[in-house]
Each structure stands twice: as C-alpha cells, then as structure tokens.
Amino acid sequence: MSRPIVIVGAGVIGLDVALLLAEQGYGPSITVIAEHLPGDTSINYTSPWAGANFSAISGGDANALRWDKYGYQHMMKLAEEHGTEACISKTPSFEYWDELPSKTKIESMSGYLEDFAMLDIKDIPKGCQFGVSFTTITVNAPRYIQYLYRLLQEQYGVQFVRQRLPSIKAGFSDISTKIVFNCTGNGARHLPGVEDAKSYPTRGQILLTKAPQITKNVMRHGKDYETYIIPRPQSNGSVILGGYMQKGVSTGDTFSRESESIVERTTTLLPELLTPGMEVLAAFSGLRPSREGGARVERTSIQLDELRNGILVHNYGAGGTGFQAGLGMARDAVNAVEDVLRSISREKSRL
Numbered sequence: 196m197s198r199p200i201v202i203v204g205a206g207v208i209g210l211d212v213a214l215l216l217a218e219q220g221y222g223p224s225i226t227v228i229a230e231h232l233p234g235d236t237s238i239n240y241t242s243p244w245a246g247a248n249f250s251a252i253s254g255g256d257a258n259a260l261r262w263d264k265y266g267y268q269h270m271m272k273l274a275e276e277h278g279t280e281a282c283i284s285k286t287p288s289f290e291y292w293d294e295l296p297s298k299t300k301i302e303s304m305s306g307y308l309e310d311f312a313m314l315d316i317k318d319i320p321k322g323c324q325f326g327v328s329f330t331t332i333t334v335n336a337p338r339y340i341q342y343l344y345r346l347l348q349e350q351y352g353v354q355f356v357r358q359r360l361p362s363i364k365a366g367f368s369d370i371s372t373k374i375v376f377n378c379t380g381n382g383a384r385h386l387p388g389v390e391d392a393k394s395y396p397t398r399g400q401i402l403l404t405k406a407p408q409i410t411k412n413v414m415r416h417g418k419d420y421e422t423y424i425i426p427r428p429q430s431n432g433s434v435i436l437g438g439y440m441q442k443g444v445s446t447g448d449t450f451s452r453e454s455e456s457i458v459e460r461t462t463t464l465l466p467e468l469l470t471p472g473m474e475v476l477a478a479f480s481g482l483r484p485s486r487e488g489g490a491r492v493e494r495t496s497i498q499l500d501e502l503r504n505g506i507l508v509h510n511y512g513a514g515g516t517g518f519q520a521g522l523g524m525a526r527d528a529v530n531a532v533e534d535v536l537r538s539i540s541r542e543k544s545r546l
C-alpha cells in the first residue's frame with residue numbers, strides 16, 4: 196500500500212483536511228495516522244468535548260476573519276444538505292458583550308451571517324454593552340467527527356491507522372510519502388520535530404444537560420469569563436452549558452464549584468432553562484489547543500536523511516474555534532501544497 200499523503204491527527208482539524216482533499220479526488224491516496232480516533236474519549240483528544248457552535252469569540256485578525264467566513268458558508272450548506280446525518284443544524288443565536296467588541300470583527304461578520312441584526316440596548320441583559328442576533332450553526336461535536344470518519348472511509352476510500360508517532364518524521368516512514376500534514380492539536384507542544392513553545396492548552400469545563408425546551412444558542416462574553424448555552428443537534432434535548440477559558444491549565448479533572456458557577460450563570464442568562472427544569476447529566480473538561488499569535492497553517496520542509504527532504508504542512512493551534520475555522524484552515528493548508536498534489540494521482544470519477 197503506498198501512502199502519498201499522510202495526515203497526522205484525527206481531530207476535527209485533520210478530518211477537515213482529509214475531507215477537502217477527498218473532495219478533490221485524493222481519497223485513496225490519504226492515510227490518517229492518529230493515536231485517538233473518532234469515538235474515543237481522552238483528555239488528549241479535544242474534538243469530542245466541544246460545544247459546539249459558531250460564534251464571534253474567535254480572533255479579529257485577517258486569518259481568523261477569512262477562516263470563519265469560509266467555515267460558516269461551508270457548514271450552512273452542510274446543514275441544509277446533510278444536517279441530519281452530520282448532526283449539524285441552523286439555530287437562532289444571541290451573543291452579548293460586557294465590553295464593546297472590535298469593530299472590524301463585527302463588520303466582517305455582519306457581511307455574511309444570515310439574519311444578522313444588532314440588538315437594541317433594552318433587549319440585552321443588564322451589564323452588557325452590545326448584542327447581536329443571527330442564525331448560527333450548532334454541531335453535535337462527537338457525532339459530527341464520527342460522521343466525517345465514516346464518510347471518509349466509506350465514500351472516499353481514506354485509510355485510518357491507529358498509532359502514536361514518536362516524532363513528526365515518523366510520518367514519512369513510508370518511502371512513497373510526499374506530504375505530511377501535522378494536525379496534532381495539543382500534541383504539538385511536545386512532539387519531537389515540532390516542539391512549539393507557543394502552544395498551550397486553554398481548559399474549559401462544560402455541563403451536559405437535558406433541557407429539550409431550549410431551541411436557541413445564547414452567549415455572554417465577559418471580560419474574564421464566558422457563559423454559553425448551546426443545544427446539541429440530533430441529541431433528543433441535550434444542551435451544553437459553559438464555560439471556562441483557563442489559559443495554560445491542563446487538568447482533565449472537573450470541579451463541582453465550577454459546575455455550580457456554570458449553572459448559576461447560565462440560568463441567570465436564560466431563565467427558560469428552569470422552566471420546566473433541566474437535568475444535569477455530566478460534567479466534562481476539555482483542552483483547547485491554543486497558540487500565541489493564532490493557529491499555525493504553514494508549509495515547511497524537513498530533512499529526513501542525506502537524500503530526502505519531506506514536505507510538512509503544519510495545521511494546529513485552532514484554540515476554541517476548531518469547528519468553525521477548521522475548514523478554512525484546511526483550505527489554506529491544501530492550497531500551500533497545490534504543486535505537490537499535482538504529482539499525486541486522483542480518482543477520475545471525482546474530477
């Protein structure tokens with residue numbers, strides 16, 4: 196079996212790269228190598244722990260604005276065409292800020308978000324300075340990555356191998372490998388060959404609750420806190436409540452005082468949670484793979500031995516926005532190796 200394209204990592208970031216390449220006809224040339232695969236749960240595997248929704252929480256730099264726009268448009272289409280199988284749905288969303296958000300950010304988002312409106316000050320919670328409403332995308336994170344996993348194998352012939360690589364060079368162990376995509380999330384900090392000191396985890400704790408009466412997404416962005424309510428599509432009434440953004444904290448433990456704070460903040464923000472009532476099913480903790488300066492999507496080359504250089508594309512550090520920005524990041528990662536891809540054969544049927 197030859198392995199022209201290797202993707203290390205099977206979180207949403209690696210799966211998004213596989214999806215874009217498979218859509219271009221490269222499915223049978225792709226091998227995804229990962230220690231954790233969709234369906235697994237581990238503190239070292241962030242994707243199953245996400246809310247997840249599309250929100251204005253992402254950064255205001257040019258990359259983030261572009262990735263968000265592409266991700267939103269792609270996922271709205273997915274919600275329309277395959278929403279049920281993919282566990283993605285369009286959901287009304289309300290976001291509030293204690294302090295005014297960046298103008299560039301709001302201007303960019305207002306240009307493409309469906310049903311975008313700025314809210315009147317009398318319609319936003321006390322203590323907030325600004326609010327918007329729009330139609331967002333909510334994603335049942337663990338089910339969505341399992342959907343991509345099945346789709347990639349069954350419809351596109353992508354191979355998955357469960358293996359922990361000792362270094363990024365090991366991704367090139369097959370002589371036929373031309374490109375390796377490094378989509379290792381938090382693994383990036385310690386993986387020999389990558390060892391990115393700018394990478395750090397941002398811990399979040401969330402509650403999985405049952406509250407079928409909730410049909411909208413609500414977020415409040417505080418100066419040093421984040422409170423949010425996200426209904427999970429195709430889940431029979433599950434709602435995710437959060438949250439926390441703890442920079443540099445890497446414990447997978449959950450804390451009852453944090454659960455209490457989440458319940459208090461979310462029920463204040465959305466009292467409908469208490470009518471007729473909600474049931475707290477579980478508390479989880481997840482580590483957002485963050486990076487100073489934002490995500491790294493970059494082509495580099497790595498010396499494998501005297502004769503051989505490998506093409507390595509970094510794609511990690513998505514932080515709190517891997518679901519909303521992942522497809523845009525994947526597009527940049529794939530575009531960076533267009534010249535190399537031309538030498539790899541494609542399935543004619545998909546061209």
Ligand SMILES: Cc1cc2nc3c(=O)[nH]c(=O)nc-3n(C[C@H](O)[C@H](O)[C@H](O)COP(=O)(O)OP(=O)(O)OC[C@H]3O[C@@H](n4cnc5c(N)ncnc54)[C@H](O)[C@@H]3O)c2cc1C
Pocket residue numbers: 203204205206207208209228229230231232239240241242243244245246247248249358359360361362378379380381382383386398399400401437438480481482483484511512513514515516517518519520
């Ligand atoms: C509480 C919480 C809420 C969130 N909510 C949202 C949200 O609403 N919207 C949103 O967009 N994002 C959200 N996020 C962020 C999102 O979950 C992350 O950005 C995303 O999951 C990162 O994906 P990833 O593929 O980079 O990393 P991961 O999912 O961690 O995947 C890393 C992969 O690399 C593999 N790997 C690592 N090292 C090695 C190695 N040496 N050898 C082999 N394999 C290796 C792992 O096994 C795994 O397969 C949230 C995160 C948390 C914690």
Ligand SMILES: *[C@@H]1O[C@H](CO)[C@@H](O)[C@H](O)[C@H]1NC(C)=O
Pocket residue numbers: 237238239385
């Ligand atoms: C998670 O990864 C860290 C760093 O590689 C490792 O020390 C730890 O044992 C891992 N934890 C689990 C539960 O796999």
Ligand SMILES: *[C@@H]1O[C@H](CO)[C@@H](O)[C@H](O)[C@H]1NC(C)=O
Pocket residue numbers: 245246247248249250251252253401423424425435436437438515516517519
């Ligand atoms: C909602 O989305 C933002 C950005 O995508 C994310 O940081 C936040 O954690 C999400 N909320 C939940 C409950 O996942």
Ligand SMILES: *[C@@H]1O[C@H](CO)[C@@H](O)[C@H](O)[C@H]1NC(C)=O
Pocket residue numbers: 362363364377378379380381382383384385386387388389390391394507509511
């Ligand atoms: C892959 O990216 C991670 C994240 O920064 C990094 O630590 C690691 O060194 C990279 N691996 C390789 C082989 O480049």
Ligand SMILES: *[C@@H]1O[C@H](CO)[C@@H](O)[C@H](O)[C@H]1NC(C)=O
Pocket residue numbers: 431
């Ligand atoms: C959905 O939840 C209700 C009430 O909790 C339960 O009676 C029903 O069987 C569930 N349906 C599915 C498909 O899980």
